[in-house]
Every structure is written in structure tokens, then in C-alpha cells.
Amino acid sequence: xxxxxxxxxxxxxxxxxxxxxxxxxxxxxxxxxxxxxxxxxxxxxxxxxxxxxxxxxxxxxxxxxxxxxxxxxxxxxxxxxxxxxxxxxxxxxxxxxxxxxxxxxxxxxxxxxxxxxxxxxxxxxxxxxxxxxxxxxxxxxxxxxxxxxxxxxxxxxxxxxxxxxxxxxxxxxxxxxxxxxxxxxxxxxxxxxxxxxxxxxxxxxxxxxxxxxxxxxxxxxxxxxxxxxxx
Amino acid sequence: xxxxxxxxxxxxxxxxxxxxxxxxxxxxxxxxxxxxxxxxxxxxxxxxxxxxxxxxxxxxxxxxxxxxxxxxxxxxxxxxxxxxxxxxxxxxxxxxxxxxxxxxxxxxxxxxxxxxxxxxxxxxxxxxxxxxxxxxxxxxxxxxxxxxxxxxxxxxxxxxxxxxxxxxxxxxxxxxxxxxxxxxxxxxxxxxxxxxxxxxxxxxxxxxxxxxxxxxxxxxxxxxxxxxxxx
DNA sequence: ATAAATTTAGACACTCTTGTCCAATTCGTC
DNA sequence: GACGAATTGGACAAGAGTGTCTAAATTTAT
Numbered sequence: 001x002x003x004x005x006x007x008x009x010x011x012x013x014x015x016x017x018x019x020x021x022x023x024x025x026x027x028x029x030x031x032x033x034x035x036x037x038x039x040x041x042x043x044x045x046x047x048x049x050x051x052x053x054x055x056x057x058x059x060x061x062x063x064x065x066x067x068x069x070x071x072x073x074x075x076x077x078x079x080x081x082x083x084x085x086x087x088x089x090x091x092x093x094x095x096x097x098x099x100x101x102x103x104x105x106x107x108x109x110x111x112x113x114x115x116x117x118x119x120x121x122x123x124x125x126x127x128x129x130x131x132x133x134x135x136x137x138x139x140x141x142x143x144x145x146x147x148x149x150x151x152x153x154x155x156x157x158x159x160x161x162x163x164x165x166x167x168x169x170x171x172x173x174x175x176x177x178x179x180x181x182x183x184x185x186x187x188x189x190x191x192x193x194x195x196x197x198x199x200x201x202x203x204x205x206x207x208x209x210x211x212x213x214x215x216x217x218x219x220x221x222x223x224x225x226x227x228x229x230x231x
Numbered sequence: 232x233x234x235x236x237x238x239x240x241x242x243x244x245x246x247x248x249x250x251x252x253x254x255x256x257x258x259x260x261x262x263x264x265x266x267x268x269x270x271x272x273x274x275x276x277x278x279x280x281x282x283x284x285x286x287x288x289x290x291x292x293x294x295x296x297x298x299x300x301x302x303x304x305x306x307x308x309x310x311x312x313x314x315x316x317x318x319x320x321x322x323x324x325x326x327x328x329x330x331x332x333x334x335x336x337x338x339x340x341x342x343x344x345x346x347x348x349x350x351x352x353x354x355x356x357x358x359x360x361x362x363x364x365x366x367x368x369x370x371x372x373x374x375x376x377x378x379x380x381x382x383x384x385x386x387x388x389x390x391x392x393x394x395x396x397x398x399x400x401x402x403x404x405x406x407x408x409x410x411x412x413x414x415x416x417x418x419x420x421x422x423x424x425x426x427x428x429x430x431x432x433x434x435x436x437x438x439x440x441x442x443x444x445x446x447x448x449x450x451x452x453x454x455x456x457x458x459x460x461x462x
Numbered sequence: 463a464t465a466a467a468t469t470t471a472g473a474c475a476c477t478c479t480t481g482t483c484c485a486a487t488t489c490g491t492c
Numbered sequence: 493g494a495c496g497a498a499t500t501g502g503a504c505a506a507g508a509g510t511g512t513c514t515a516a517a518t519t520t521a522t
Contacts, residue, residue, distance in 0.1 A: 017520070018467090018519095018520090021469085038271070039267065039268055039271030040268065042510085043511090054511095055513095056469060058512085063511070064510075123357065125420055126421075127357070129420065136421060140417075171414070171436050174413045174414055175410055175437070175440050179406055179410065182402075182406045182409035190356065190357075206406070209445075212443070212444035213443035248489070249490090249497090273479060273480085274479080285480095285500090286500065287498080287500075289481070290499080294481070295480075295481090
């Protein structure tokens with residue numbers, strides 16, 4: 001029996017053959033560049049880790065520097081996508097403000113910061129940022145330059161709806177994430193990945209403090225908030 | 232006229248000759264290791280930046296790795312000294328709580344974090360931490376392992392004296408510094424050094440939020456606090 | 463099954479870096 | 493000024509990494 005030889009969409013389902021090598025190289029290169037730094041990484045290492053011959057890497061990417069740039073661009077894109085996806089889960093109409101903000105903080109940390117991609121991108125920026133100004137300026141525009149305002153806007157909306165008492169939403173947004181991360185800093189320093197408990201702990205303490213600072217004195221009573229929802 | 236040939240204490244006054252080269256090498260090596268990472272740095276670069284011949288570096292330190300370890304040890308010691316010195320300026324008996332805490336936050340940032348040594352140590356830990364586990368474990372014990380409790384103790388005392396309303400002083404200490412740094416993170420990322428204004432801004436906003444969360448509702452009236460001071 | 467495209471292993475030239483050796487020079491001290 | 497210690501520059505061998513080239517093997521699609 002012969003299958004219809006329809007052009008089965010070569011979409012992004014199970015990367016095989018040529019494409020499989022491509023992603024395998026990207027993965028390995030990210031890992032190695034991150035672990036060894038640009039100067040410390042060597043192509044043979046990446047080839048071995050990717051299960052590919054050295055020549056194949058040169059065929060795909062030209063040279064070490066081009067490969068590096070491709071990795072950073074890729075990580076930047078994926079991270080930004082992840083951050084925006086997570087921002088879209090911000091609790092605009094919270095049922096339980098504290099629980100909902102803790103949930104958001106945990107998602108932010110787990111999916112964007114502690115994440116493989118997040119960890120790698122952060123480290124590459126810190127390590128090689130000064131050597132590739134344009135590349136990382138680009139990241140800055142596409143990443144922080146767009147994500148911070150987006151998060152701040154969500155907090156502004158929450159404040160406007162009467163759930164929070166915030167003067168400057170930009171400051172509040174930065175402080176929110178700083179608090180959510182406060183207890184993970186030391187772990188990050190040495191490249192470690194905090195486990196779920198640590199993330200939850202830090203988020204819980206952080207949000208609790210955040211609400212002591214910005215929460216309404218008399219916790220917003222849902223029944224009295226109906227007038228604001230139309231704004 | 233002949234000076235008395237007393238053994239003028241070869242203390243640490245004006246490093247000259249042999250010693251001058253030593254510090255010049257340490258400075259340059261710190262700079263270069265930090266900028267280029269361990270693998271990317273080369274001895275000739277360091278020699279040039281130190282204004283010294285390559286051989287002199289080998290005479291002083293043996294090899295590249297020993298030099299690197301010496302640099303990290305040196306930075307660790309100096310940074311810890313700076314941190315403890317700064318901790319000792321913590322406002323135990325604040326006149327104006329907000330202003331005094333802002334002052335402390337600014338000193339902490341300026342003298343320990345944004346500092347040349349602080350910047351270098353932080354970057355070296357992030358970059359090479361995984362490659363030298365023992366070396367950086369040592370730092371962790373001597374640094375964070377001793378400084379966090381010291382800071383937490385100061386906050387505990389402040390709370391006990393009635394100036395703050397704190398449950399867990401360890402958490403509060405970490406959150407205090409996280410808040411004080413909240414607006415400097417992006418600058419740190421790319422190896423930049425925030426200017427005095429940015430530091431003051433971040434500290435001011437951070438402390439304000441910290442006090443909204445942990446300050447006494449009715450600011451501690453000094454005249455009513457006399458009973459606690461003897462504890 | 464066959465043709466085209468891709469991958470592979472290995473050899474290769476080239477460059478860069480480390481760490482050593484040494485003779486000449488400079489520096490600090492008496 | 494003279495002595496000993498430290499510094500210098502330059503040459504050097506050994507090793508490691510990059511990027512190219514090749515012919516053979518393998519995969520993919522027709």
C-alpha cells in the first residue's frame with residue numbers, strides 16, 4: 001500500500017533530518033557557550049555535544065562568531081515570546097489578589113527567569129554583553145524595553161480598578177519582580193536553578209511584602225468594586 | 232645630611248618598586264579577566280595593561296590559573312571588608328528613619344555593589360563560578376554566609392527597638408537590598424555602572440516601599456521608646 | 463533504484479597562547 | 493659607586509583551536 005504523496009506540511013512538528021541537526025547544533029552551542037564562555041568554547045566540543053561532525057557546523061553557520069550571534073538571537077526571541085505569554089496571564093480581575101499575584105510571580109520566575117533559555121540568555125548577556133554592543137542593544141530594545149512597560153501597564157490597570165494603591169506603576173513593576181526574586185539571587189549567582197519550593201517561597205514572601213506596601217488598607221471588597229469595572 | 236637608617240616600617244604606605252608591580256599586576260589582571268573571561272584573557276594583554284613584562288607576571292604568580300585564583304581571593308577579601316565596614320554604619324538609632332535607611336542603602340550600593348571590586352567579583356563569580364566550585368564556595372561562606380546574617384541582625388534590632396514591624400528579619404534583609412537595587416538591575420546586566428543619581432533614585436524608591444511594608448503605622452515616637460533601649 | 467544533497471572523518475596550514483630559558487639591563491640599597 | 497635582586501625583551505618548543513579541503517559514506521526525495 002502506497003501513501004498519498006501529498007506534500008505533508010513540513011511544518012514544525014517532528015524536526016527530522018537536516019532540521020534535526022540544525023536544532024541539535026543550536027541546543028549544544030547554547031549549552032557550551034553558556035558553560036565555557038565564547039572564548040572558552042570550541043567547535044569540537046559543540047560538535048561532540050550535538051552528535052554532529054565539526055564540518056556540519058561550518059556548513060550550517062559559517063564560523064564561530066556567526067554561530068554565536070545566531071544562538072543569542074534565537075534565545076532572545078524565544079525568551080521574549082515566553083515573557084509576553086506569561087504577561088498575558090497577569091491577573092487583571094483577581095479573585096484572591098494575594099494568591100493570584102503569587103501565581104503570576106511563580107510563572108514569571110519558572111517560565112522566564114529560571115528557565116533553561118532564561119538562564120542561558122542572562123549568562124550570555126552578562127558574559128559577552130560588552131563585546132557585542134549592537135547585538136545586546138537589540139536585545140535590550142526588544143526585551144526589557146518592551147516587557148517592562150507591558151508589566152507596568154498591567155499594574156496600572158490593577159491600581160485603577162481599585163485593587164492596589166500605586167503611585168508610579170513603572171517603579172512598582174520593577175519592585176514587584178525584585179521582591180519575587182529576592183531570595184533566589186544567591187542561587188542565580190553561581191548558575192544554579194532554584195527548585196519549585198524555593199521559587200514558591202520567594203514569590204510568597206515577595207508578594208506578601210508587596211501587598212503590605214501597595215495593598216489597599218481595607219482589602220478590596222468585591223461587592224463594592226462594581227462601579228470601576230467599566231473604565 | 233644622612234637620614235637615620237631606622238627600619239622604617241615597610242608597612243602599607245606608598246607601594247613602590249617590587250610592591251608597586253605587584254598591585255599593578257593585580258589591578259590589570261582583575262580588569263582583563265573581568266573583561267575577557269578567564270579563557271579569553273591572555274598574559275600578554277595583562278602584562279601590557281600592567282606596564283610590566285610578561286616574565287614578571289610568571290615570576291610573581293607562577294601560572295595563569297594561580298594568578299586567577301589570587302585575583303579572586305583578593306577581590307573577595309576586599310569586598311567583604313567593604314561590606315562589613317558599611318554594615319557597621321547601619322542606623323541602629325535612627326533620627327529620621329527614612330533618610331537614614333536611604334543613606335545606608337546608598338552606601339551599600341556605592342561602596343559594595345557598584346564599586347569596581349564589587350562589579351568585578353560579581354562578574355567573575357557569574358562567569359567562572361561553575362569552573363572553580365571550591366574557590367567560590369569559599370567566597371560564599373565568607374561573603375553571603377556571614378554578611379546576610381549580619382544585616383538581618385541589624386534589622387532585627389531595629390524591629391525590636393520598635394522602629395519596624397518585621398516578622399522574619401532574614402527575609403526583610405534580603406528584600407531591603409532587593410528593593411534598593413530594583414532599578415539598577417538592567418544597568419548591571421550589561422556591565423554598566425549606575426551614576427550617583429540612579430543609585431539615589433533606586434534607594435529612595437526602594438526604602439519608601441520598604442517602609443510602607445514594614446514601617447510602624449504611627450511612626451515610632453522617640454519619647455515613648457526609652458523602655459526598650461536597655462534590652 | 464537512482465540522483466542529488468548532506469554528512470562525515472581525517473588531514474592540513476595557520477595562528478595564537480602558554481610557559482621556559484637566558485643574557486642584558488635596571489632598580490633599590492648600602 | 494657597587495652589589496644583589498628584580499625586571500626586561502626576545503627567542504623558543506609544545507599544544508590547542510580555527511577554518512579549509514577532500515573523497516567516501518549516508519541520507520532524502522524522486
